[in-house]
Amino acid sequence: MEKTDKAVLMQGNEAIARGAVDAGINFFAGYPITPSTEITEFMSRELTKRGGVFLQMEDEIASIAAIIGASLAGAKSMTATSGPGISLMAEGIGYAKMIEQPCVVVNVMRGGPSTGLPTQPSQADIQQSRWASHGDAPAIVLYPASVLECYELTIRAVNLAEKYRTCVILLSDAMLGHMREPITMPDLNNVQIIDRIKPTIPPEWYKHYPDNPKYRAPLASFGDGYRFHVTGLAHDALGFPTTRPDEIKIMAERLNNKILQNHKDLVQVEIFGDEDARVAIFAAGITARAAKAAIKTAQQHGKKMLLVRPLTIWPFPDEAVTKYLSDKRMIIIPELSQGQLSHEVKRVLGVSKKTRRIVELQKVTGELISPEEILNSSREAH
Amino acid sequence: MTTKPKISFKKEVRLSGSGGQGLLTVGLILAEAATSEGLNVTQTQSYGAASRGGSSRADVIISNQPIYYPEATRFDALVALTQESCDKFLPSLGENGILIVDTVFVKNYNVTDQKVFALPFTMIAMEQLGSALPTNILALSFLVYATEIVSEKALKAAITNFKPQFAESNLKAMKLAKKLVAEYDLPMQE
Incomplete structure (x- = not known):
């Protein structure tokens, strides 16, 4: 454009x-x-x-x-x-x-x-x-x-x-x-545009799945002159099927580690509102907009609230949840599902206890959760 | 360059009726007009699975501040082109809000202090524009002239840019709405 x-x-x-x-x-x-x-x-x-x-x-x-x-x-x-x-x-x-x-x-x-x-x-x-x-x-x-x-x-x-x-x-x-x-x-x-890295080594040295600690492996395309095999079966470094535990281990760990070990690069979270508030909201996507409106209204009445919004849903922002939500007295989790996000927050923080209440505000009727509904949930905490 | 008012303002409009009446279209046109004036806008919609029939609505929120929640909750203006939509949404019309109804389809509306503009828009469109199709543009233009929510210039540009092949008949509808607003006798308010 x-x-x-x-x-x-x-x-x-x-x-x-x-x-x-x-x-x-x-x-x-x-x-x-x-x-x-x-x-x-x-x-x-x-x-x-x-x-x-x-x-x-x-x-x-x-x-x-x-x-x-x-x-x-x-x-x-x-x-x-x-x-x-x-x-x-x-x-x-x-x-x-x-x-x-x-x-x-x-x-x-x-x-x-x-x-x-x-x-x-x-x-x-x-x-x-x-x-x-x-x-x-x-x-x-x-x-x-x-x-x-x-x-x-x-x-x-x-x-x-x-x-x-x-x-x-x-x-x-x-x-x-x-x-x-x-x-x-x-x-x-x-705007940064990332393209895949093309191999520059001689074709006979090329490994389609090299054991690269940084997980940014060069990737040849069909027709580039590099030979490789592609299969959904567990495979070795050249892409051929294998049942050797040592080779499967490398493959399986790579699939996992290339994402988990690059957590910092992948996870994005927005923090909105008052970090020192006692009441926080954890919400994503369209529901986070109702949360922001609720926070603005609360602020007009002199009340503080914080929103933690994941832009990256997976990998889940465990660190941000721990950092911003651990000390909150009340955490409201509004979502258009029956607990898919709150499940993760509870996994990270543990369930409600005397010093912390987790309020799950869920709606699956095809309607949005309104700012008023979030404010109503927060009322007893203030 | 337009000078924006320093006082913050936010206007919430709901355009409602049934599928096929062109409510999403006029929601889009109103949102385009407000965008061209440099304002913040959200336009959202809700409709059933059928392309005709069923209830349909478009919300347009216009503000000089950031808009967080995108659905209209307390309307400054409600346009209702069916009885069903009028019954459903009238309770959420704000105290100083205005209601615009098409009396061809809407027979009952009980308001407290709000202003009501009740006209047989569909009939007027058929008689004076030769087709019921521009009823949506007629009702939207009426809303704009009655409330000045966006400028006449911005509305005209948005209507002209929306499907140029219909611009001529839509601009006629706009012109007719101006006349209707000028001639409309509001019942005396207390």
Whole structure:
């Protein structure tokens, strides 16, 4: 998009699509589903104009397979869907993680399970985004809370996929996806775009899965002249199937460690409000906006409140939860699910006790949690 | 350069009716108009799974301050194009809010102190614009002229830029709304 200082009104889904294009996504395959369809529509219009490839597939299984295949051939690839589509993509997401091939999957969350509430927001895929596939492999999952952040975090998702050679999931929700806000497009010259590292060594030395302590391994594409094998089976450094425990151990630890040991690079948290407040809110995405409104109202009445908002859902921001929430008298956790976020906060802090109350404010009716509901929860603490 | 008022303000508008009446469209146009005036805006929507029928609404919040919660909760203005939407949302109209109803579909509305503009918008559109299609633009323009929530210039630009092939008929609807507001006799307020 042309750089302009003037704010333009943009929808969350469009901001994701523009972020994708600006991050260098040049291959998109998808199957339209409410409330993510605008992303697919935008890509169908814009990507081909820029020399990219757009494919409307027969379903979501084919979509994830197509973007993994395109990535193997060197493309920066992405798909977008909602809950039912993610369920179908689960196998492919695990495959991309296993073969360590960069790609991005957008999940604009709607009510579930099954067909659920197609047009209404939900945050009930938080745990699914972590555990979608069978087997042990951590996830990188981001969740914006504004239209501008939809743009910014999409670029970040593409960058992290390329950097860590994995499938990154970007969460949004039906409200954020269809919401419009004015945004000023950032100057692309100031935006960092990360491309995968290409091998420069002679082909006979190339290992597709080297044991690299920094986990930033060069990645050859099909056609580059480097030989490698790709399989969902447990594999050795060249990509060939193995059942040797020593080789499996290296592979399994790499999948885990490349994410867990780069926690600092991956985790982003916003702190909003008063750090010395006794009452804190932990909320993500669209629900965090109600939390901010509640904090502003509380402040007008001379009361202090703090919001801790994860922009990175996975890996979970354990350190920030401990740092900012350990000493709070009350922690309100509003979410559009039946405890998927609060489960994690309780894992980090422990359950309620005399000196600390955890208030779980949950709604799964397709409506948002309002600032008033959060304020009502906080009332007894003040 | 426009000078912004120093006092903070926030206006919440809900445009409601049934699917197919073009409420999301006018929500978008109002949001575009406010954006062009350099204001903060959020426009959100709620609709059913069907493209026609079912309840549909668009919220537009306009402020010179950051807008956190994006849904309208206490409306400064409510446009209701069906009885169902009027019944559902009227209780959340603010004390000094204004209600705009299409009397072709809305027969009952009990307000306390709020101002009401009740006109058969659909009928007027059919008779004077030759089609019921621009009813949404007629109602939105009426809202803008009655409240001055955005400037006439900003509204005109937003209508013109939205699907240029319909600009001519939509601008006619806008012009007609100006006349309707000027001629409207508000019942005497206490």
